[in-house]
Amino acid sequence: MSCTLLHTSIASNHAHSRLSRPPTKVNSYVKSDLQNNKASPAKVTIRENIYTLPNLLTMSRILTCPVLGWSILDSNFHLATGLLVYAGLSDIIDGFLARRFNMRTVLGTILDPAADKTLMTTLTVTLMMKGLLPVSLAAVIIGRDVLLSLSAFYIRYTSLPHPKTFARYWDFSIPSAEVRPTTISKFNTAAQLALMFTTTIAPIGPTYLSAYLPEMQLLVAVTTIWSGLSYVFSKDAVRVLSEARKQRQPPS
Numbered sequence: 001m002s003c004t005l006l007h008t009s010i011a012s013n014h015a016h017s018r019l020s021r022p023p024t025k026v027n028s029y030v031k032s033d034l035q036n037n038k039a040s041p042a043k044v045t046i047r048e049n050i051y052t053l054p055n056l057l058t059m060s061r062i063l064t065c066p067v068l069g070w071s072i073l074d075s076n077f078h079l080a081t082g083l084l085v086y087a088g089l090s091d092i093i094d095g096f097l098a099r100r101f102n103m104r105t106v107l108g109t110i111l112d113p114a115a116d117k118t119l120m121t122t123l124t125v126t127l128m129m130k131g132l133l134p135v136s137l138a139a140v141i142i143g144r145d146v147l148l149s150l151s152a153f154y155i156r157y158t159s160l161p162h163p164k165t166f167a168r169y170w171d172f173s174i175p176s177a178e179v180r181p182t183t184i185s186k187f188n189t190a191a192q193l194a195l196m197f198t199t200t201i202a203p204i205g206p207t208y209l210s211a212y213l214p215e216m217q218l219l220v221a222v223t224t225i226w227s228g229l230s231y232v233f234s235k236d237a238v239r240v241l242s243e244a245r246k247q248r249q250p251p252s
Helices: 004-018 025-039 052-062 065-072 075-098 106-129 135-159 184-201 207-233 241-248
Strands: 177-179 238-240
Touching: 004 025, 052 065, 052 075, 065 075, 065 106, 065 135, 075 106, 075 184, 106 177, 106 241, 135 177, 135 207, 135 238, 184 207
Parallel strands: none
Antiparallel strands: 177 238
16 A cells, blocks of 8 residues: 555656656747747738728729720710719729728828829820820820839839748738828829810810910929929838838837
């Protein structure tokens, strides 16, 4: 009986010593690695929901551009005017929805100006081909947009978190940089849209509309060059998100 109790006591002490033994070195390394990953937000891939109603409205604006261009070249200015009205209304609605229902996305900050530029390029090229817009003004508008587009591709690559792969580059659910339009850029966009709308409806509208076109064209030329320079010299036009996360990270 005493022998049995002795063996039971030894087994119990042995089990207790195994449970109370400090963690091995391997476990401490794993724990340390997990803590490091938690403490390094730059290593975690951040994704966002890009399938929002404002983004879908913006995409619909882009998809109407080929039809808009064809209608102008076909001299169907009634259809072109209707598509321009839709583009303007959808732009207002998607902005309201994004602000009112907190549907803002980083993709939206890129997609919305991209839609404006696609619309503007379509109007500029087709109206120039129809002889309704001076070639010199078209060159200024398109030249600025091409330079800004090339800059956007470069910024996307440099701001994309590692690893920089082709698939991740085109995965827009991975935000990397946020574009913030400057004040003069917003004014220029409004001036361009006003000019393009007036030029489009001029063939079917009242004759007095054409009298204001030269002044509007000069205003667009000046603000287009000015807005292009504002993106170059403004520090707030583009915000790299990885740098913003580093600034918000508390000191260790």
